[in-house]
Amino acid sequence: MCDVDTPEHKQPLDTRLERKRVPGKCIKCKTAKPNVTIRGCLYCKPCFVSASIVKFRGALKKSNSRIDAQRRQQNGVSEPQRLMVALSGGPSSTAMLHLVVDYQQSVTQRSGDFVQPPYADIVVGHIDESALFDVAEGAVRSIADGRTFCEASLEDIFSASADRDVLLQIVRASMASEQQQQNGGGFCAQIIRNSDNNTPPRERLRQLFSALDSDTSRESLLDAIRTFLLVRLARAHHCSVLLLGDSATRIATRVVSLTSCGRGFSLPFEIAPESSWFDGVTMIRPMRDFIAKEVAFFNRWAGYTSVVVPTFTTGAPVHASIDRLSETFVVGLDRDFASTVSTVCRTVQKLEPRADALAACPCIVCGMPAEPDAQDWRSRLTVGQAAAPALSSAGFDISSHLCYSCQNILHFSESGDRGGLVLPGFCVERIRDHAVSRPSASSDAEQHEALRRQVEQFFLNSDDEDDDCE
Amino acid sequence: MSKLAVTLRFVSGAELLIKDEFRAQSNKKSGDLEFKHEVPAGTEEAPLRMKELIEHVRDNLVKGDKDQFYKDGKLRPGILVIINGSDWEVEDGPEYKVQADDVIEFISTLHGG
Numbered sequence: 001m002c003d004v005d006t007p008e009h010k011q012p013l014d015t016r017l018e019r020k021r022v023p024g025k026c027i028k029c030k031t032a033k034p035n036v037t038i039r040g041c042l043y044c045k046p047c048f049v050s051a052s053i054v055k056f057r058g059a060l061k062k063s064n065s066r067i068d069a070q071r072r073q074q075n076g077v078s079e080p081q082r083l084m085v086a087l088s089g090g091p092s093s094t095a096m097l098h099l100v101v102d103y104q105q106s107v108t109q110r111s112g113d114f115v116q117p118p119y120a121d122i123v124v125g126h127i128d129e130s131a132l133f134d135v136a137e138g139a140v141r142s143i144a145d146g147r148t149f150c151e152a153s154l155e156d157i158f159s160a161s162a163d164r165d166v167l168l169q170i171v172r173a174s175m176a177s178e179q180q181q182q183n184g185g186g187f188c189a190q191i192i193r194n195s196d197n198n199t200p201p202r203e204r205l206r207q208l209f210s211a212l213d214s215d216t217s218r219e220s221l222l223d224a225i226r227t228f229l230l231v232r233l234a235r236a237h238h239c240s241v242l243l244l245g246d247s248a249t250r251i252a253t254r255v256v257s258l259t260s261c262g263r264g265f266s267l268p269f270e271i272a273p274e275s276s277w278f279d280g281v282t283m284i285r286p287m288r289d290f291i292a293k294e295v296a297f298f299n300r301w302a303g304y305t306s307v308v309v310p311t312f313t314t315g316a317p318v319h320a321s322i323d324r325l326s327e328t329f330v331v332g333l334d335r336d337f338a339s340t341v342s343t344v345c346r347t348v349q350k351l352e353p354r355a356d357a358l359a360a361c362p363c364i365v366c367g368m369p370a371e372p373d374a375q376d377w378r379s380r381l382t383v384g385q386a387a388a389p390a391l392s393s394a395g396f397d398i399s400s401h402l403c404y405s406c407q408n409i410l411h412f413s414e415s416g417d418r419g420g421l422v423l424p425g426f427c428v429e430r431i432r433d434h435a436v437s438r439p440s441a442s443s444d445a446e447q448h449e450a451l452r453r454q455v456e457q458f459f460l461n462s463d464d465e466d467d468d469c470e
Numbered sequence: 471m472s473k474l475a476v477t478l479r480f481v482s483g484a485e486l487l488i489k490d491e492f493r494a495q496s497n498k499k500s501g502d503l504e505f506k507h508e509v510p511a512g513t514e515e516a517p518l519r520m521k522e523l524i525e526h527v528r529d530n531l532v533k534g535d536k537d538q539f540y541k542d543g544k545l546r547p548g549i550l551v552i553i554n555g556s557d558w559e560v561e562d563g564p565e566y567k568v569q570a571d572d573v574i575e576f577i578s579t580l581h582g583g
Contacts, residue, residue, distance in 0.1 A: 036557040045555075091482060091579070136501065250581065292579035296482065296550055297557070300577070308483045308501060311582030315486055317535065327581055328547070335547040 036297050039338045045301050052290070052298045056099040060286040063274045064118065067241070067282055083119040084150070084239035086230050087126050089140035091295045092287050093245030094306035097124065097143065100243060100286070123148040125233045125242070127226050131155045131202045132209065133310040140307060150237050152229045154222075157424035158201035189410055190397050191428065192420075204422055211421050213412040215312040215321040220261060220409055222312070224366035228426055231278045231367075239281070246271070246285045249292040249331065252344040256326035262405040265360075266368035268353040278367070288349075291334070291341050361434045363403035364427040365410070370403035396454050401431055431455045474511040474518060476572045478527070479504045483578035484549060489533040507531075509568070520551070521564035523574070548580040 022030040026044035028051060034042035043051065071078040085100060087093045101122060108117045124144040129135060131154050141149055199207070212218050234242045246254070251271050258267050269277045276282045287295070299306060313320040318328040334340040353369075360369035402410065413421050435452040480488050480503040488503055495505035509526050512518035528540040539546055551558040552575040553566060568574075 034560045035555065037559045042560060090581075249579070253581070292548070293550055296577045296579050300552070306482065308486070309582060314483075314582040315534070315538070317537070323581070331548040331580070 038291070038294055039342065048297065049301050052294060053099065053102070055289055056096075056286060057103050059273070059289050060100065060103065060284070063284045063286060066274055067276075067284075070276070080116060080118060080120045081241050082121045082123070082237070082239040083241045083243065084123050084125040084230075084234045084237060085243045086245060087124050087140060087144060088245070088309045089126070089143055089307040090245070090309040091299050091306040092247045092250065092290070092292075094143050094304050095290075095295050095299050095302075096243060096245040096287050097147075098302065098304050101147070119241070121148070123150055123237055123239060125230055125237070125239075126151045127229050127233075128153040129222075129309075131205050132222070132312075133314075135310070136307060143304075143306065148237075150233050152233050154225055154229070155201035155205045156229065157225055157426060158204045158422075188397070189399050189402070189407075191423065192396070199422075208422060208424075211413045212409060213414065215316070216261065216323065217409040217412065218312045219321055219323050220405065221365070224406070225424075228367055231281050234281045242281050242283045244283055244285050245287050247287045247290045247292055247295055248341050248345045249327075249334070251285070251288055251348070252330045252334075252341045253323065253327045255344055255348050256330060257323045260322050260326065262408060263368070263403070265354075265357055265371045265374075266363075266366075266403065267348075268351040268357070269368060271348055271351075273349060277369070288345065289342075292331075361401065362430055363406050364398060364401045364430040365406040365423070366403060367430065368403060370401065370406075372400075374402070374404040374407065396431075398427075398431070401434075428455060472511040473508040474568060474570050475506055475508050476523075476568060476570070476574055477504065478507045478531075479573065479575040481575065481577050483580060483582070484576040486578075487532050487534070487539050489531055492531060518568045519564065520553070520558065520562075520566040520568060520574075523568050524551075524564070527576075548578065550577040550579060551575065552577065 021027055021042075024034070025042070026032045026034045026047050027041045028047035029044060032044035032047070035045045036043050036048055038048075068078045083100070085093070085097045087097055104117055104119055104122055108115055124147050126140050126144075126149065128151055130137075209218050209221065212221060230242060234240075254271055255267065258264070258270055263270065269275045272283075272285070273288055274282060274284050290298075298304075308314075311323075313324045316324065319325055330341060330344070356372070357369045360372060362368065363370040399407070410421065432452075432455045435448065435455055485501055485503040492503060492505055496503045498504050509518060509523055512522065524540060524545055528536050532539045537546070539549070545551065553561050554573050558566060
């Protein structure tokens with residue numbers, strides 16, 4: 001049996017030979033002239049398209065089975081979920097939408113028998129950024145190709161929503177006093193009720209972004225708002241799964257830029273293949289194994305058209321923002337060392353969130369876990385009695401509710417003549433949600449109750465006002 | 471010097487780098503740019519290669535900051551080139567000898583174009 005010369009043992013050798021590349025031919029079919037090279041491998045057009053489909057389904061199935069296992073553990077059963085595809089209209093999310101729809105159809109059409117589809121429904125979620133950028137109207141909607149199209153606008157964060165009046169509430173962050181800034185950049189911020197309710201949401205959004213000091217800050221804040229709106233949109237449409245179109249190139253770029261922006265604490269959540277950080281919505285990144293080049297070729301050959309999604313640094317020099325600089329760095333390295341992107345992605349996929357990150361309270365701006373002692377870490381200066389004069393009695397100190405990176409964003413913003421930075425109402429909502437959800441049995445129950453009461457005032461008063469209006 | 475007519479396409483953000491005057495020549499309704507363009511053909515001993523064509527595009531078609539397109543003797547990383555439907559890396563890359571009626575496509579894969 002152990003004789004290596006038996007015919008059975010020769011089989012693997014032949015297979016291995018078959019796997020060998022044929023120089024100058026496609027790595028898969030070994031007969032056709034190649035049309036593209038990906039990480040040093042040659043593919044012909046049909047083989048590349050089918051390999052991409054297989055790769056996408058593989059990544060999605062892997063994520064699905066991990067989520068299913070989690071759900072079974074929690075609920076005992078796992079039903080097909082409603083799925084939302086986050087569609088910016090850019091190449092990666094466009095490809096993702098077509099690929100997931102194609103996957104759903106391929107399963108249901110496989111045989112005449114009834115087969116349970118992987119998802120109960122697939123809807124498209126889009127964030128309209130026309131308040132900040134010029135975008136062609138209706139272009140993204142046409143990519144959705146008749147699927148249920150759910151849309152939210154960036155300025156929605158400042159407008160009232162029918163079911164949640166609290167969104168009306170607008171707060172102000174007041175910056176650290178001059179003295180503190182000189183003392184090594186200590187951070188102190190408080191929110192007070194905003195008295196100006198006449199500025200239209202769009203204008204308010206623009207004011208918020210123009211008050212920030214750099215495009216790096218603007219891109220970070222835009223990211224935070226986009227994530228908030230997508231999660232809210234998914235919840236509103238009862239979708240428990242949200243697909244995000246981050247490609248491998250994008251993930252590798254984000255690893256560098258998020259780290260540089262001081263987001264190391266929340267990094268594992270922001271680049272994870274699956275993340276359940278936000279209650280009730282699991283985010284999946286099924287494009288994580290595609291480099292930008294693969295996405296471009298796939299779209300071209302599959303005939304999918306995408307749009308250009310502008311950012312603050314579109315057309316700007318490479319050093320315009322940390323994100324753009326990181327992209328140039330990663331993409332440049334990847335040109336000379338073809339596996340840079342995949343190596344970075346493979347490495348960071350092994351990152352696990354720390355236990356204290358899982359238990360940490362969310363930053364009220366970005367919603368990501370905020371390191372509890374970010375402030376101490378940032379500087380030895382804490383907000384103590386010395387800072388008290390800067391805080392008005394009606395204010396509520398939010399410094400400890402901000403992550404290190406968002407502290408930076410707000411710290412370097414200009415409040416201008418409006419007396420402060422007008423933050424969207426979801427910031428207060430996040431503090432309240434956290435105050436409500438935290439178990440009151442903890443040792444600091446008293447403190448916690450005080451916090452809850454303090455936050456409540458932002459909402460109670462607004463209700464009173466509404467009553468008056470009626 | 472004789473001329474060589476090729477079709478140039480700029481898509482997925484690469485079109486933002488091209489001078490507005492070429493938009494009028496484009497036969498695409500969407501933001502994409504596609505137009506016929508004549509380039510100096512080179513000589514018999516030194517026929518026109520992709521490298522020279524890209525330099526021609528940089529000098530004559532690209533607006534504003536040329537570094538956004540071409541820097542240090544190389545196309546900016548993140549811009550893909552497709553020659554007649556194939557990745558230029560499976561052709562000879564910058565050494566590819568341009569033929570009449572070639573369709574040459576520039577695709578930006580950079581975030582935000």
